[in-house]
Amino acid sequence: MNASIDTHQTDVLILGSGGAGLFAALHAKQTNPDLDITIAVKGLLGKSGCTRMVQGGYNVAIADGDSVERHFMDTIVGGKWLPRQDMAWELCVKSVERIQELENELGCFFDRNSDGTLHQKAFAGQSFDRTVHKGDLTGIEIINRLMEQVNALEVNRLEEHRAIELIPARDGSGIAGVLLIDMRTGTYRFIKAKAVLLATGAGPTMYLYHTPSGDKSCDGLAMALRYGLSLRDMEMVQFHPTGLLGGRDTRMTGTVLEEGLRGAGGYLLNGDGHRFMKDYHDNAERATRDIVSRGIYEEMRRGNVTSMGGVYIEMAHLGPDNVSKRFPGMVKRCADCGFDLAGGRVEVVPTAHYMMGGIECGIDTASASPGLFIAGEDCGGVHGANRLGGNGVGNSTVYGGIAGESMAAFIAANPNIKDEDQHVIEQGIARAEKPFGKTPENLPALRDSLYQTMWDKVGILRNKKDLSSAVSEITAQHQSLDDIGLQDGQRAFNLTWHDWLNMQSLFDISKVITAASLARNDSRGAHFREDFPHTGDLNSTCYIRTSGSVDQLVTEAVPVDFSIVKPGESLIDDEASVPPATA
Amino acid sequence: MLKVSIWRGVDEGEFIDYEVPMRANQTVLDIVTEVQRNQEPDLAYRFACRVGVCGSCAMTVNGRPRWTCRSHVNDVIDGDRLVLEPLRSHPRIRDLVVDLAPFFETWKGSGAVFKPSATRDDKPVKITADDPARKNADAGIECINCAVCYSACDVVSWDKNYLGPAALNRAWTLVNDAKHGERKETLNKALGDGGCGSCHSMGNCTRNCPVGLSPSAGIAGLKKFALRGLPKVEKP
Amino acid sequence: MTVVRGLFIAQRYSAMLLAPFVLIHLALIIIVVRNGLTAEEILSRTNGSTLWFVFYVAFVLAVTVHAPIGVRNVLNEWTRLSGGVVNVICLCLALLMLSTGLRAVFAVT
Amino acid sequence: MANNRQSMRTHKSYFAFVGHRVSGLLLALFLPIHFLVLGLALEGADALNRFLAFSELPLVKAAEWGLVVLLAIHLLFGIRVLMLELTDWPNSADGRTAWIIPSVIAALLVGVIFLAQL
């Protein structure tokens, strides 16, 4: 075992540097400039994670005629009455302040109308055009400005540091710190902290096709589960209908082709060139994400596929020049990969995009364990069964900021550093050391089997039989991962070791998703059970809570507290524009 | 088969040759991934988004700095050869990975940090997108901080004081930003030590910027302000 | 105003001055060398002319400002000399240019 | 991506940079010598004439020709740089590279005229 562990101490330790992590750093410093803040991140600061990848934009009820109530109703109805209402409400209220903060205090410049006011575009499932954006690369603008501010602060930056274990206090009084691997040297590092923020961005990268950035592998969720926290809504994995398909050997496969392509009138064609979406829904390609994803998946199951096993998106009938002008980013991206989006056909597949589920925490982002806070995609409950496009980055920036303030307040009340439970540190290291000393074997093959199982059996269409067989397949695969060895030589920047660690987290959370999917016997939002195709009674809506150890997961149906609005009611009087009860 | 020579080591090291199957859809990032997954488990390289927005994956490909996740092999290959090295002008970490921290330090040096002139309680100011200063800023704003331009610029490699194209490009966008509270200070820093006076308009930054920005034009704009003074930017 | 900024501005303004000077000078060279160059010719053209005197003094001054600043950049970028040494070299170059230049102007006018 | 495989130091802007710098350096080296020679006039026309006779040698003539061309090149490239720095760019990617080749041609033309005048 690696004897030398480097130990440091800080006031606030933030894991992750997406919208949640960086906003937390900013707000913690603003609340108390004397705090010593450390940001530890698996990639480069501000350059990893998905906040940067946001294309569509940021939902905020800021325009005349729109209201927080309306944004809230859209969120609740879109989330199929499953969202935690107090959290959804806070999201809608605070996003107004946050977008102004982004514009005024951080220096973002979002697209304008001709009169100079913010331009807000339509996004599926919303009763008002409220998505603020910067072209179709909104995330770059947001995260660049955020990292600029954070870089200018006095904070400790631990880049390419991977958190592997949350370490509790010896006396059980809360969190004491986090065990990390310094990826650049391959050594272990323990950071003691008074408060810790988990903002590692979840990320459903256990599916054959997925959109998130490569550094996201559900590490935070897996650590939280081991630490004893409960997760909710984990069956809710959002699929984006049009991921680029370039074959299994290219990392560009699975990356998102913008929703606007379908909105603008793009066709989806199956292997025979038939426009199949008309067979599934009156709105054809313009139906919502979940419906189109299911349509495509159905064609794939029937074998009506392209050479690489997907379907085509075709834009040429809109005029190649026109397409190039309207979607320059997408056309260029496809061209860089060798595809002609403007004039030809590009192969696409649905692709796992976002996890609505996550760790249960309070509206102040505090988890059940004192000193440990959760924000961003790691946290569960805000979106319920479906996330509206544009509510994701809102969630991470709103709650990231709140977390910063909450942590500063927590430290003011709890200024002491806690003694760590050495035993858990040792366990964490033992877990990471497991593959060394065993015979090296083929990791990619095992990853492929996990991908395939999740895709086929815990994916877009689910049923009890498949889910049950997925449980045993995943368990067996996980066992093989434990038996796989790694060549032990160069530990510095050893990506294969980190692949192995990624897969550990992915296996853990795949089990959770599968268990939660088995526990939900109805279909709503992102979760579709072929054996229970209908949405149950809304008034008795429950969410699924998962806890326990990965080998002995406990699921529990917990009634949703309709603290603000009940099914059938609306906060909006004006009937004509009430969001549809079922979207 | 494709012949790939990859730099292994830190400052001391050597090129090692690998053979990788040729495929129809293959980026340079896919090539290094293939090598790492199937031939050389401890090959070090960096990527994150894989779609050209995070700027983590840049390296030197056949002599030129590039983002690799969006560089199709067919577009960059020389015969059947690919030579991959870390980005130049950065401290090396291992194999194809460099330390970008000094690169980000240059941001501060060039005064490229937004200072607010309003608060979160104020409505966003009304500035139209066709405001001339705003247009200047917009033209330079979508930088992914990939450090390709920095690595491409010879002056950066010659003069360790030079802040380089990316940081100066950001300073240029700020000087044109009516919302920025310290336009003058930013201009002063950008014209100071290691600032835009060191740029000799070589243009390698612009020619290599993967997202099509033109730091050359931005730096020339800063020089114009140096000579003519900072123009007023209307703030309604 | 920082030193570098001052140097930058000085170099650009001196360049702007030099541009017409060099043009005139080039034109002159081409016209006068037509008949072969003799000292008498040069001197007869320039001796006693205030116009030429002012022209050449300004030329020398501009070059004295312009060229050493340029050389300073080159030395800073292309050699390992320290900044201080480079400054001294360039100051010397400036003095050399100024002294030989003014001497020449007085000689021929 | 027409220029995709072109090397980092064989494109026009780079050529203009090198040309400008090398010409500037050579001029900076030559100018003090030039001034010294003219200064000979102080010692009388004879001294200057002796030098000018020396300058009739073919090698010296060639060098002189070179200097004229260098001066012209540096001037024209210098004007391009000043244009870049003082005026708006036609578009943000275009550093008036179209001026570079004509500048070289013009400088050579000056050289040709100079030769023709000899």
Ligand SMILES: Cc1cc2nc3c(=O)[nH]c(=O)nc-3n(C[C@H](O)[C@H](O)[C@H](O)COP(=O)(O)OP(=O)(O)OC[C@H]3O[C@@H](n4cnc5c(N)ncnc54)[C@H](O)[C@@H]3O)c2cc1C
């Ligand atoms: C292609 C794409 C497009 C999207 N478009 C939109 C959109 O238009 N609108 C919208 O609202 N939402 C969109 N989303 C969703 C949105 O990006 C996310 O919901 C949001 O950015 C999540 O922010 P975050 O801060 O929680 O996590 P992220 O921004 O993902 O950051 C996670 C951070 O944690 C780090 N990390 C991970 N594991 C560890 C570890 N073990 N140790 C240390 N650090 C770790 C990562 O490196 C990263 O820095 C999109 C997502 C994708 C993938």
Ligand code: HEM
């Ligand atoms: C004819 C008028 C001249 C003009 C318009 C001019 C213009 C310029 C300009 C704009 C630069 C800055 C280039 C850069 O930094 O990239 C420059 C640099 C330089 N100039 Fe001139 N110049 C002129 C005459 C001269 C003369 C007569 C000399 C020499 C005696 C000279 C020597 C230099 C040198 C050495 C440099 C530095 C080059 C570099 O930094 O790369 N210039 N000139």
Ligand code: SF4
């Ligand atoms: S200006 Fe272009 S090349 Fe330079 S860092 Fe930004 S995106 Fe990269």
Ligand code: F3S
């Ligand atoms: S390459 Fe360098 S010299 Fe200037 S134009 Fe670009 S910064």
Ligand code: FES
């Ligand atoms: S991996 Fe993000 S730009 Fe290439």
